[in-house]
Amino acid sequence: MRLAVVGAGAVGRSVLELADEYGHDVVAVADSTTAAVDPDGVAAGEVLARKRETDTVGDDEPAAALSAEYDALVEATPTTLGDAEPGFSHVRRALERDRHVVLANKGPVAERYGDVRELEADSAGSVLFEAAVGGAIPVLSTVADLNGQVTAARGVLNGTANFILSRMAAEGLGYEHVLAEAQDLGVAETDPTFDVEGTDAALKCVILANVLYGGGYTLADAAVDGIADLPGSALELAAEDGRTIRLVGEVSDGEVRVGPRLVPENGTLAVSGTLNIVQLETDHAGRLNISGRGAGGPETASAVLADVGRLPPR
Numbered sequence: 459m460r461l462a463v464v465g466a467g468a469v470g471r472s473v474l475e476l477a478d479e480y481g482h483d484v485v486a487v488a489d490s491t492t493a494a495v496d497p498d499g500v501a502a503g504e505v506l507a508r509k510r511e512t513d514t515v516g517d518d519e520p521a522a523a524l525s526a527e528y529d530a531l532v533e534a535t536p537t538t539l540g541d542a543e544p545g546f547s548h549v550r551r552a553l554e555r556d557r558h559v560v561l562a563n564k565g566p567v568a569e570r571y572g573d574v575r576e577l578e579a580d581s582a583g584s585v586l587f588e589a590a591v592g593g594a595i596p597v598l599s600t601v602a603d604l605n606g607q608v609t610a611a612r613g614v615l616n617g618t619a620n621f622i623l624s625r626m627a628a629e630g631l632g633y634e635h636v637l638a639e640a641q642d643l644g645v646a647e648t649d650p651t652f653d654v655e656g657t658d659a660a661l662k663c664v665i666l667a668n669v670l671y672g673g674g675y676t677l678a679d680a681a682v683d684g685i686a687d688l689p690g691s692a693l694e695l696a697a698e699d700g701r702t703i704r705l706v707g708e709v710s711d712g713e714v715r716v717g718p719r720l721v722p723e724n725g726t727l728a729v730s731g732t733l734n735i736v737q738l739e740t741d742h743a744g745r746l747n748i749s750g751r752g753a754g755g756p757e758t759a760s761a762v763l764a765d766v767g768r769l770p771p772r
Contacts, residue, residue, distance in 0.1 A: 463487045485499055571673045
């Protein structure tokens, strides 16, 4: 399948690097200021080298990628809230051209799910977004395979917050110390607000709620608490009782909640480091646990390219 990749961060670059292994051709790639377009397939190595050296991907305007002759648009620009722009406009442009869309960007399906589905209904294209929930973990495809059986979901859905809580518990360190360590290691962003305030996990839960309940949810519908104000003493007290604390997102009974929760120290939700886990409650299969890497360029790109493989041929 011919792909246009919009967004040249870690995920977009990894899609460009790995697409050939999955049998696909990237015919266009764009970052925020430039684009490279070649109907025969862009030279991935050259584009990636140019991005490293000059922070550009080509000599064309970004709009050229959206106008290219592709089969599926990979939308991997940064997640934005509210109107979810420019990601939503990219989705609309592709669907109006009867192209497929694969999202790594959470914004359009967390903040404007109904609008996306309306555009999809009027298009010959399809929209898939496995990578927007849990990185490499096949959460949404599992939900789809269970064909309406899933009644609720919960899990640890942010690797940065989980790394911080894991280190605080294991070493008895304070939040600020561990956050600085996470930033030095590249686990946390320079501005970690999205992660430590619970916004990232909440967006993923909102997407799950939209899928499970047929839409109608945005971030404004989620009750969200983060970990920035969690004292180390809380983890020490939890350990005395054989428990620990994780930032847990929950989708159940029509509600979305994210916040620090006490969990058994050796329980299923007590994943360590940057690992994520999702538990799905089902009508007939009981509780299913799916765990793995919830972020990272190659990991998330694997989910994007799995979605590409699920798309119907054009």
